[in-house]
Amino acid sequence: MRVAVTGTPGTGKTTATDxxxxxxxxxHxxxxxxxxGFHEGExxxxxxxxxDLDALAAWVDERANERGTDGLLLESHLAHRLDADRVVVLRCRPAEVERRLTERGEPPAKARENAEAEALxxxxAEAVERHGADAVYEIDTTDLHPEAVAREIEAVVAGDREPSAGGVDFTDYL
Incomplete structure (x- = not known):
């Protein structure tokens, strides 16, 4: 099974998946x-x-073959663009995303752009379009500790959580 953990930068993907x-x-x-070097410049x-998503997808397939498993947890804001059985979309209040990104040194314009993408x-939307609503699991991380987010991801992996897409609404940020 392949589970993608995705979300706007600053929603807690790396921390939770670790x-x-x-x-x-x-x-990661x-x-x-x-x-x-799976990129085409900056x-x-x-x-x-x-x-370069094609090169990245091929690399993921190679890792699965080398390990003799398709049991992968793929973490990135791009993970939903690859093949996956389930997609966990981490969400976070846009003002909090903006704060987190600014605190880790992102330029204010980039932090604001990501906050707006989160609000929209x-x-x-990309995850649902590619994988269907029945494969997407939305988790609002705004007020959750990373350990609680990790438990929610574990529930998705175990099949103990129902798909949920569209339950989080941050449009009031706009």
């Missing part, structure tokens, strides 16, 4: 993009890489 107790192997896709305005459900 705490997940699961038989699935965790792959952003690390692979940088380390393996956006000069945002300081982010243009990911950009990643959720």
């Amino acid at each position: 705490l997940v107790a699961s038989p699935l192997d965790v792959l 896709l952003n690390d692979a993009i940088r380390a393996e 956006d000069p305005d945002r300081g982010s890489l243009y990911a 459900d950009v990643i959720l």
Whole structure:
């Protein structure tokens, strides 16, 4: 089984997936993009890489074959763009996303852009479009400790949580 954990930067994906107790192997896709060179240059305005998703998908398939498993937990704001059986979309109040990103050194314009994307459900909409609402599990992380988010992800992996897409609404931020 492949489970993608995705969401706007600043929603807690890396922190939570590092705490997940699961038989699935965790792959931090952003690390692979940088380390393996799965990109086609950098956006000069945002300081982010243009990911080569085809190369990344092939690399994920190779990791699965090497490990003799398809049991992967894929973590990245791009994870929903790859093949997955279930997609966990972490959500967070846009003002909190903006605060977290600014605190970790992102330029204010980039933090604001990500907060607006969160308010507009950009990643959720992409996940539902690619995988269908029956495969998407939305988790609002705003007031949850990372351990609680990890337990929610574990429930998705175990099949103990029902799909949920569209229950979180941050449009009041706009």
